[in-house]
Amino acid sequence: MGKCRNITRLLSDALDRPLTTGEWVAIRLHLPTCSGCRNYRKQIRLLREAAHTMSGISTPGAANGDD
Numbered sequence: 001m002g003k004c005r006n007i008t009r010l011l012s013d014a015l016d017r018p019l020t021t022g023e024w025v026a027i028r029l030h031l032p033t034c035s036g037c038r039n040y041r042k043q044i045r046l047l048r049e050a051a052h053t054m055s056g057i058s059t060p061g062a063a064n065g066d067d
């Protein structure tokens, strides 16, 4: 599956820009089938939270992409 490269790039892009509906759909369809990409998402979330904690910036109301 060459999809993983695309999905992980989208997960990374999501930190910097809003994803399109089609991009979210691609992620949501792929993640349940792929532990590698689920782990990737977990890692970049942890990294982002750590970065926010270290910089002391709180972002109330920031969307996290989950329901």
Ligand SMILES: [Zn+2]
Binding pocket: 003, 004, 007, 030, 034, 035, 036, 037
């Ligand atoms: Zn994958």
